[in-house]
Amino acid sequence: MIGAMSTLPTAARTAPTPAAIAQALGRRVLGQTEAVREMAVALAKHLGGVHTGNILLIGSSGTGKTTLMRAVESFLEADPGTAARSTVVRFHAKVLAEATEEGRPGEVVLRRLLERAREKLGAEAPLEALLERVSGGLVFVDEVDKIRSHVGDELHAAGIRAQEALLTLIENESVPFELPEWAGGGVVPIDSSGILFVAAGAFEGLYDSVFDRVTIGRDKGALQAVTVVEGGEVREELQFHLRDWLRYDDLFEYGMSPQFLARFDAVVLLADLGVEELTRIFVEGADSSLETAREYFASQGLELAISPAAVRRIAREAARQPRLGARALKEVFRRVIRDYEFDPSKVAAPGGALLIDEPEVEKVLGGGGPGGAGQGKRALRR
Ligand SMILES: Nc1ncnc2c1ncn2[C@@H]1O[C@H](COP(=O)(O)OP(=O)(O)OP(=O)(O)O)[C@@H](O)[C@H]1O
Numbered sequence: 075m076i077g078a079m080s081t082l083p084t085a086a087r088t089a090p091t092p093a094a095i096a097q098a099l100g101r102r103v104l105g106q107t108e109a110v111r112e113m114a115v116a117l118a119k120h121l122g123g124v125h126t127g128n129i130l131l132i133g134s135s136g137t138g139k140t141t142l143m144r145a146v147e148s149f150l151e152a153d154p155g156t157a158a159r160s161t162v163v164r165f166h167a168k169v170l171a172e173a174t175e176e177g178r179p180g181e182v183v184l185r186r187l188l189e190r191a192r193e194k195l196g197a198e199a200p201l202e203a204l205l206e207r208v209s210g211g212l213v214f215v216d217e218v219d220k221i222r223s224h225v226g227d228e229l230h231a232a233g234i235r236a237q238e239a240l241l242t243l244i245e246n247e248s249v250p251f252e253l254p255e256w257a258g259g260g261v262v263p264i265d266s267s268g269i270l271f272v273a274a275g276a277f278e279g280l281y282d283s284v285f286d287r288v289t290i291g292r293d294k295g296a297l298q299a300v301t302v303v304e305g306g307e308v309r310e311e312l313q314f315h316l317r318d319w320l321r322y323d324d325l326f327e328y329g330m331s332p333q334f335l336a337r338f339d340a341v342v343l344l345a346d347l348g349v350e351e352l353t354r355i356f357v358e359g360a361d362s363s364l365e366t367a368r369e370y371f372a373s374q375g376l377e378l379a380i381s382p383a384a385v386r387r388i389a390r391e392a393a394r395q396p397r398l399g400a401r402a403l404k405e406v407f408r409r410v411i412r413d414y415e416f417d418p419s420k421v422a423a424p425g426g427a428l429l430i431d432e433p434e435v436e437k438v439l440g441g442g443g444p445g446g447a448g449q450g451k452r453a454l455r456r
């Protein structure tokens with residue numbers, strides 16, 4: 075049996091602090107303090123060779139789940155010390171479901187970890203060292219909601235199998251693993267209980283089903299309207315926050331099996347992005363479309379400048395499309411910028427500067443755009 079962490083020398087256990095990890099992750103993932111902290115603590119434990127519970131991240135589309143996973147990968151790669159100690163793989167849950175159909179449940183994960191370990195330690199590394207890395211790996215399962223066991227009343231066989239496949243790996247002290255040919259073939263038992271699993275999904279529709287449960291469904295009346303006084307006006311408002319009402323049962327009903335969910339110690343909700351966060355993501359985000367536009371205009375000999383008021387107007391417009399999360403910024407900004415991309419002379423000053431201010435943005439967005447219809451009954455979505 076290959077031990078998970080027990081054979082790591084003590085020196086290798088000195089791990090970065092959660093605060094340092096959170097700071098690094100926070101450079102890529104803006105806002106989402108809770109998710110970043112949760113991930114930082116889990117990573118600190120994992121890198122320190124201490125057992126840590128698996129994490130399930132739930133958050134609307136475009137709120138930073140995949141960004142967070144990528145941030146962890148870059149964090150681990152950035153420092154040669156941690157890079158040498160960590161073996162990370164990221165899967166799209168659908169790929170796991172497909173691999174499961176080919177009849178090798180779970181093995182695809184182990185095989186990828188083994189390959190990753192070989193990349194890190196080199197082709198000459200002894201098999202025992204590689205297998206130790208496998209049993210202490212970090213596995214991201216993205217879009218885990220795509221392996222739900224049913225969609226509506228229809229069973230989703232591939233989803234059921236994929237959840238079962240993961241079940242065989244999570245917290246299992248002896249998983250038979252058929253080694254690939256390059257590793258000599260044969261079956262070895264793997265202790266996978268030290269593998270840290272982080273799964274993430276948008277769980278589209280979960281918000282609405284929980285909202286319905288506490289307003290018109292089984293728990294009708296649980297969510298009470300509150301009286302809000304604003305600008306001298308008094309009105310009744312339903313203030314619904316998923317985190318206050320989400321129960322494991324809601325996730326079972328969504329199609330995640332109780333056994334599968336039981337393997338996740340923490341369910342972490344990512345917040346929907348508000349105007350403040352969207353503003354920051356637009357200006358400071360690692361792959362912000364503003365930055366890309368700056369590069370484009372620079373290549374045309376123009377310096378792009380955008381006023382804070384224009385930025386805020388764009389962020390406000392993006393916030394009207396919560397289903398897209400930060401991706402709405404790209405959509406909104408594209409509408410604003412496309413004419414200037416073709417003909418910058420409209421706003422270009424003689425010195426080669428191109429200034430976009432609020433009126434220019436307003437001119438394009440004034441009509442309201444695709445988000446203009448508002449958010450209907452979910453106006454207080456958070
Ligand atoms: N919290 C955030 N901080 C920085 N950038 C973000 C954040 N959230 C979203 N983005 C930006 O928005 C885009 C989409 O984000 P991401 O891929 O992380 O969304 P997601 O939560 O994985 O959504 P989906 O459920 O649709 O996969 C990325 O380009 C990313 O740069």
Ligand SMILES: [Mg+2]
Pocket residue numbers: 139140141216217
């Ligand atoms: Mg994603």
